[in-house]
Amino acid sequence: MNFTTQMDAARKGIVTKEMEIVSQKEKIDVSKLMDLIAKGQVVIPANKNHKSISPEGIGKNLRTKINVNLGISRDCNNIDSEIEKVKTALDMKVESIMDLSSYGKTREFREKLIDMSSAMIGSVPMYDAVGFLDKDLKDIKEEEFLDVIKQHALDGVDFITIHAGLTRSVSKKIKNHDRLTHIVSRGGSLLFAWMELNNKENPIYTNFDKILDICEEHDVTLSLGDACRPGCISDSTDGVQIDELIVLGELTKRAWKRNVQVMIEGPGHMAIDEIEANVVLQKRLCHGAPFYVLGPLVTDIAPGYDHITSAIGGALASSKGVDFLCYVTPAEHLRLPNLEDMKEGIIATKIAAHAGDIAKNIHGARDWDNKMSKARVELDWEEMFNLCIDPKKARRYRDESRPxxxxxxxxxxxxxxxxxxxxxxxxxxxxxx
Known part of the structure; x- marks a missing residue:
């Protein structure tokens, strides 16, 4: 029996090789996994053209996964440097890498990344549009945005972030709203500008069915981006954010009718007491689709330490049902992260994800902690180091001050x-x- 996507296969009762791998990794019965995929509560982002991938599941009853953002920019366009980060991220066993390249030879980096990566790969085609098409933003035609999305799908990207929920209606509210930080999403701001410059509806929204055609053909998972995510705690859970979320819920159902897998992106910056309510809102309005958040950063005052503000929010978010955490580094809001920034961001986010998994009673999550506790009570230092989330740092600290x-x-x-x-x-x- 033929199938188009992982969701299509699950609905037809077909066990794919990707499902089998995820079932083994998560120690979940494959029939239960298939049921969750069929309902849209779990996704397995695995583009048919990404041959080196080791598939991962994201969603209900599974371990919280983490994503690392990499890529070249106008001011930092050294591909070799970014490839070194990729190798380190893979060594640190991240489950996902997003290519956020926005300048120069973006496809050269993306092809190398996909070829070498066992982790799932995400991208934001909107970032690539100006360079790919070699045009000013206002001059890009609607069908040309689709050309960029199609190229990313052909290259093997496993999930794409598109800001389809930023309709003209939502945009009007941004202009008339007293938000402190307006739109902080890079992709969302570019679309907002295109819409205003051309006096047109969001082309990603109006061409959503054509995007579904591309995703269905290559089994690309949609990450429905939150263009209106709060960029400061003052803007969190406001009407603009919720209005866009309602649109994303409607688009989720349209994607599922085509068997296209969907994740929903979320905040952002948010006071700690609002996190649980936001998780409940997202799951309700978007019908239980997996939730993917940046942070949330629980305070705005810590540039240089935002991996900590993010980990605090990420741990709570994960414990309340968030499925996928995007890492934040100490360099957030300041510059493109270097290799050491990336490492710190990965470790902080891994800690947050694991803390959330303990609270969610994910299968086997507490075993790791119990083994560490046993090694501590037995004063087995080698075993402690072996179990550390960052063994090199733990060994270095002990070696620097020997008892x-x-x-x-x-x-x-x-x-x-x-x-x-x-x-x-x-x-x-x-x-x-």
């Missing part, structure tokens, strides 16, 4: 609680002098 007694550290020395209790329970001699 007199190897069964302790320089914080407590012979007064180490684990050491004291272990000796007493084993009826060994205890000396603190």
């Amino acid at each position: 007199t007694h190897d069964d302790s550290c320089t914080m407590c020395g012979k007064m180490c609680s684990m050491r004291t209790v272990k000796k007493i329970l084993n009826e060994e001699e205890l000396s603190l002098i």
